[in-house]
Amino acid sequence: MDTIKQIEQLILQNKVDIFLGYKDLDGHLIPHGFTKENLDELKDLQISDNRYSLEKVATHLTEKNPDIKIGIIARDCNKRALNLLYTWNQLNPENIETIDVNCCPSPLKSHSDCSYLEPRQSGEFKKENGVDYNIEPEAFMGKFDNNERLTRWMYEFNKCIKCYGCRNICPVCFCKECSLEHPNLVEPGTLPVEVPIFHLIRAAHMAGRCIDCGLCEEACPAHIPLRLLYREVNEIVSNVFDYKPGCSDEKSPFSVLGGDVVLEPKPMDFKYKEKNNGL
């Protein structure tokens, strides 16, 4: 395959010290780091349908050795994650080489390599009582009123088992001291987790960071539609601050203290006066 030749060239010409790709092991495609010492394993390299968070591995390697040069197989979502990590100074763009691979199918590509193309179907009970996986945020806002939305989201959040899987697998989560483990915000050691504050803390931290890869939803054992929640967060950030994470080199609006602020606090709305008939 051409990709293998390209990677081999990159390693032999010392442009990368280690290349992160996938390898077949007894039918499971798992991530692997290819180096000069084990070049002969390159023939096993495959582009996997299963997606793993290779950017997170790159941040771990960079933590231990800040000058290491890393090559990565990159789909669109990986490229967005890498861009975002550059703006947050977690990775150095000069040390990263990407080999682009197929993403979603299009007339330009012969096949696709993404596990998110077959999204999970929501069953009947989930659609009636909870939040459908595949609904769009505007459709969700339009279809249900305040109370209904709250009941449905509470149904979903109540299933959480506090496994921290969504945070552990997220490629852009890198804080050393996570707010979700802060004893003043989230009571340590209690189950079930305090809904909805746990998920709202996470959603607030995903503002300006989430690149919509969908790994969190795939890792959630309680089938909470996290991608929908973070898609809404991205829409809010896009509408209010005109910022799309991972698509450009600008820093997130939440990372800059002070600066030019053009927002005004919203005035209070006095709908209650009409309800009370002016009493």
Added chain:
Amino acid sequence: MDCKFVPSVCSYCGCGCGVLFEVIDGKINSTIPLKSHPVNHGQLCIKGWNLHEYINSFMRLKTPLIKENGSFQRATWDEAIGHTASEFKRIKKEFGPDSIGVLVSAKITNEENYLAQKFTRAVIGTNNVDHCARL
């Protein structure tokens, strides 16, 4: 620098979810779920996500310890094994084999678990052996 992923099975409960250990330079760095595993399909509970913590924990014992006068003192392997064996013999003689119970662990290998239960049943002569994952 060297980075590879080693597939394994979670050692905590009886479900047996597939995990991948991220091994950097020969040391386990983190744990992620194995997406193509038939049991868990890429999802883990909080115990599975933290399998790497106890392997390199600073709290692990480095030498055998024997309790003397209410506090633990360092000992050699020979002293520790000799002390344990003589105590087992004494208790078995005085109170009978059924007064001894053995609890094996999810954090040791299957082979060690087998050895422990064989020891309990054949050498000590009691059925009182159990495992934390049975709860």
Added chain:
Amino acid sequence: MTVKRIAFVQELLKFIGLEGRLHLEWISSAEAQKFVEVVTNFTEKIRAMGPNPLGIETVANGAMKYGHN
């Protein structure tokens, strides 16, 4: 930064279904009259909206209705 965060959280709460319970106002310590007005208005507004639906009873009822323990 506060304005950015509050604007964002107001929209997020609207999505979840807890609309209109968060408000931001800049008041100096010399503007006592304005402070009184804002707090009274907001209290009346919240009173008209009713108690927070996330009271313990609602959560417990929801959990019982859908079969969680």
